[in-house]
Amino acid sequence: MIDDVNPFVYSRPVAPEDVVDRDDEVRELLGNAVGGHYVRLFAPRKYGKTSLLTRALRDGERTEGLTGVLVDLYRVSSVADVTVRLERAYARHLRGEVRRRVEALLQRTGVGLSLGAFGISARLQLDPARDPLPALHALLDLPLRLEASGGYRALIVFDEFQDIGRIDGLDGLLRSHIQHQGEVASYVFAGSEPGLMRLLFETKDRPLYGSAVPMRLGRLEDADLAAHVSGRFAASGREVGEALNPLLAAARGHPQRAMLLAYRLWNRVGPGGEGSLEDWEAAHAAAMRELEPELDALWRGFDTSEQKTLRALVLGDGSPYRGAALRRLELTKDAVRRALPRLAATAEIEEREGGGYEIVDPLLAEWVGRLNDRAGADA
Numbered sequence: 001m002i003d004d005v006n007p008f009v010y011s012r013p014v015a016p017e018d019v020v021d022r023d024d025e026v027r028e029l030l031g032n033a034v035g036g037h038y039v040r041l042f043a044p045r046k047y048g049k050t051s052l053l054t055r056a057l058r059d060g061e062r063t064e065g066l067t068g069v070l071v072d073l074y075r076v077s078s079v080a081d082v083t084v085r086l087e088r089a090y091a092r093h094l095r096g097e098v099r100r101r102v103e104a105l106l107q108r109t110g111v112g113l114s115l116g117a118f119g120i121s122a123r124l125q126l127d128p129a130r131d132p133l134p135a136l137h138a139l140l141d142l143p144l145r146l147e148a149s150g151g152y153r154a155l156i157v158f159d160e161f162q163d164i165g166r167i168d169g170l171d172g173l174l175r176s177h178i179q180h181q182g183e184v185a186s187y188v189f190a191g192s193e194p195g196l197m198r199l200l201f202e203t204k205d206r207p208l209y210g211s212a213v214p215m216r217l218g219r220l221e222d223a224d225l226a227a228h229v230s231g232r233f234a235a236s237g238r239e240v241g242e243a244l245n246p247l248l249a250a251a252r253g254h255p256q257r258a259m260l261l262a263y264r265l266w267n268r269v270g271p272g273g274e275g276s277l278e279d280w281e282a283a284h285a286a287a288m289r290e291l292e293p294e295l296d297a298l299w300r301g302f303d304t305s306e307q308k309t310l311r312a313l314v315l316g317d318g319s320p321y322r323g324a325a326l327r328r329l330e331l332t333k334d335a336v337r338r339a340l341p342r343l344a345a346t347a348e349i350e351e352r353e354g355g356g357y358e359i360v361d362p363l364l365a366e367w368v369g370r371l372n373d374r375a376g377a378d379a
């Protein structure tokens, strides 16, 4: 049996006990939930939203007696999709007595819902013309019925919430239900695209306008990452050694990039060994090789002025309007001015506290830097 396994996870949400440095955020989120306030949580992709939400659900269940449900709305595109996701989320998260009650409530609605295998998804497959709307109404109504059947308070988390923006009228439908549920349920709306989240929550004529307290997840602190990385090395009989500092510098507090680099480094260091600068360089190179297709695909998705703006940003160390860079890239200030908000709307870049911008993913920034170097003076 293999028992010397890499302790760093970077390709899926981490378990609640592996979440680094998010105690305050979990507390704030649960405080709002218990106080009956809805929350909209924003963070760029791979900043640990789902990990944090899973941890908040666990803690909410343990310490506040909340019944938690996490609904993944990634790429939903129809009312039927949302209905299926919601039903499956209840099926996945509920246990014991609550589950029994919810199943009974669903059966009674007579619209084809069930937490078992033969629920609404199976029925929609058999009969694609079936109208999913009654089932969706019944699911959105569940918190009220659940409370009436025994005083359960629900914490319902919609992950990748921005994707409902594609479905006409869904935010209005949602609002018509949740506005009456302040006493019985709390809602968290998490999303990774600031542009779309703003559209849903900060546009005056949208149904959810101003309806949720904003929260955002930032980068992780170097000190917390250092403790986590060296702790995990030590617990698996290794020392992270002098490789730690360059790792922290390269990760710049980006949660997933930090774990990816730590994973690669750990693979280089055998049992009883200690990380060296050489190990770090090899680990870093391996990580960049692994990311090549991902970054290349991302790059191809940008239009020319977005690509050039990113390059100008790296050349200007955060200021995209430097004359030399603009000339070299044959880029106009006007094109930069138009590209910046588009890149910010998808959280590819963010404003720096001291002014200027930063590429959110430090390894993308490095990759763009290499592109600049490779392109040489003639670019």
Ligand SMILES: Nc1ncnc2c1ncn2[C@@H]1O[C@H](COP(=O)(O)OP(=O)(O)OP(=O)(O)O)[C@@H](O)[C@H]1O
Binding pocket: 009, 010, 011, 012, 013, 014, 018, 019, 020, 021, 022, 043, 044, 045, 046, 047, 048, 049, 050, 051, 052, 192, 255, 256, 257, 259, 260
């Ligand atoms: N607080 C944290 N502690 C340790 N690792 C973290 C933390 N947050 C994020 N990570 C790392 O980031 C990766 C992605 O986490 P997660 O899936 O929770 O992020 P996400 O924001 O939901 O991502 P996506 O945008 O892909 O849905 C994890 O595999 C882990 O390596």
Ligand SMILES: [Mg+2]
Binding pocket: 049, 050, 051, 159
């Ligand atoms: Mg996620």
